[in-house]
Amino acid sequence: MPTWLDPQDVTFQSAGTAGQPVQMARVRVYVNDFNVGDVDYLKSVAAESVQEMRFLSQNETASRYGPTGGQVGIVLVLKKVKSH
Numbered sequence: 001m002p003t004w005l006d007p008q009d010v011t012f013q014s015a016g017t018a019g020q021p022v023q024m025a026r027v028r029v030y031v032n033d034f035n036v037g038d039v040d041y042l043k044s045v046a047a048e049s050v051q052e053m054r055f056l057s058q059n060e061t062a063s064r065y066g067p068t069g070g071q072v073g074i075v076l077v078l079k080k081v082k083s084h
Contacts, residue, residue, distance in 0.1 A: 025058060028071045032078055035065070045076065052077040 029041045054075045056064065061073035 026069075026071045027074060028061065028065075028068065029074050029076065030065065031076045033075075039074065042074070042076075045078075049078050050076055051079045 027039045029036050029039060031041075031045075052075075056073035056075060058068070058070050058072050061068050061071055064075075065073065
């Protein structure tokens with residue numbers, strides 16, 4: 001399992017200002033472009049239902065989803081359900 005999927009190993013650092021300590025960046029999960037919460041949500045997703053999974057930096061997350069308070073993102077695109 002990639003370490004960026006393990007909530008215990010989340011060590012992304014948030015850029016701070018001079019003289020302030022570095023803070024850990026929180027991770028937000030987006031499924032089909034909807035914010036579904038933090039990395040714990042990934043436990044409820046069946047791997048076979050995932051078409052694509054992508055990590056976004058703080059800047060990429062803010063550019064795509066608006067102000068995030070320095071959070072990084074994990075974006076899932078789920079497979080489309082085939083209708084018969």
